Amino acid sequence: MMAFHVLLLVVVPSFIALGLWQYERAETKAAVVELQEANLAADPVPIEELTSVGGEVAPEDRWRRVTVTGTYDPDRELLVRNRSGSGGVGMHVLTPLVTEDGTAVLVNRGWVAQPPTATESPEVPPAAQGEVTVTGRLQVSETPESTGIHSRDGLPEGQIMLIDVPAIAADLPYEVYGGYVELVEETPAPAAAPEPVEVTKVNTGMNFSYAVQWWTFTVIAVGGWVFLVRREVQDAAQKSEPAEPDTVSSTTPNKV
Template sequence: MLKVLFSQRMLAFHALVLVIVPSFVWLGFWQLDRWEQRSASVRLQQGNLAAAPVPVAELTGVGENVRPADRWRTVEATGTWDTERELLLRNRDGSGGVGFHVLTPLVTEEGPAVLVNRGWVERGETALDQPEVPPAPEGTVEVAGRIHYSETEENTGLSNRDGLPEGQIMMVDVDMIAGGLPYPVYGGYVELTDQEPVPDPAPEPVALHELDSGMSLSYAVQWWVFTLVAVGGWVFLVRRELSDAREAAAGAEAAGDGGGHAERPEDGEPESTGRPGNTAGETV
């Protein structure tokens, strides 16, 4: 039976199972880890959105970045808009499709400015045209919004590039933007949710991207089911090969017993001389 289990065909099958079973198990745990990470992000977002608003200076400072653990917290600030140094973020989605986000510095009463995403506006006939941007209110305003850390190529997949129209950028790289401003700038930026006074018209508020844990848990279970199927298939094939080998061996043994011996006459029965017409006892 060992010869059957270690035939060339079965060895290839054993090797295949030894490769795919650990791989399927690893893929299942990989998807489980992704699900746990996403679930942790969901809990963080929900908890931070539900937290009480705090002054922006409590969660960031000049030259600092917002901690990932503080993302989506609601912050408040009071100051004046610096619309002369307003920037447009390209390729941002809104209700009307792809357009721009309006990024305006708010110079706070404490001195430093905070970059505020005031919302989405529709683009012009082409992406190179300057869109119509509703003006920010003049004078002192009170704002509230969700705080985010600075955007980089690593955390967005975007990259700033040369040749863009003046005042247009690809992402909120706070350090780069702060280098062109005449005042200190808080780290991170804020997505505006409320302001007083309320302007009319105003850019469309940036929609909250609510996180979910995705399908990773289902994928993990699927990989582990595939593992059980692979092991079950291996057991089934091994048992079938052994059963076929036993049947073949039994058939060969039966054939050997039935055809390997000549038939002998019964006791008392005379043997034939092998010559036609002669009987036992006759002499020639």
């Protein structure tokens, strides 16, 4: 019984702490959802209001819609591997859009299906020719820490794993704005285009559920402890009660 008491002293605080941890994660995700919804609903603004050449996108500006006008540079287009779309795993098409002053913005034009083999190139609708005005969602540069994706060697030419804007910009002949843009619409509209990238919704329900589960385990553990303690007390009380005296029954001697 003593071992059970010690175990309970370890388990109950652990369950409570795990529940609080999951609850805090749910609260953090809920704040992200609120920011996401607010930014997606905001009116588009010129990209230079939220980021700059060689700068970074502030976390609170992620998902804000921005506008930028320029000309695509298809010769320096990149394909981002292992991205999900309606057809499963495929690639995102990342194309620099060069503005009038010679600076550029990386535009994620959308999703295309995976080619049959790793050495083949997918079918990619060509970028629009001439000057276009792009409206899209501003995103922060990707890192292994923020995505769980790691770069690797040996990829086919023109293919990458991460949209690491500073690394990509280092290989381009012009200066590049911080962050990148997920294309929502462009004017004039092209005859064909990759599948638009969908907004990834943040799910908070699982963390709230896990928090409730840990706290339920806490209640069960305490309830089990109370039940066992009461049973031990009852057993001890029964053992300590004096035994009732035996009643000697008188018997009538047999007559011979």
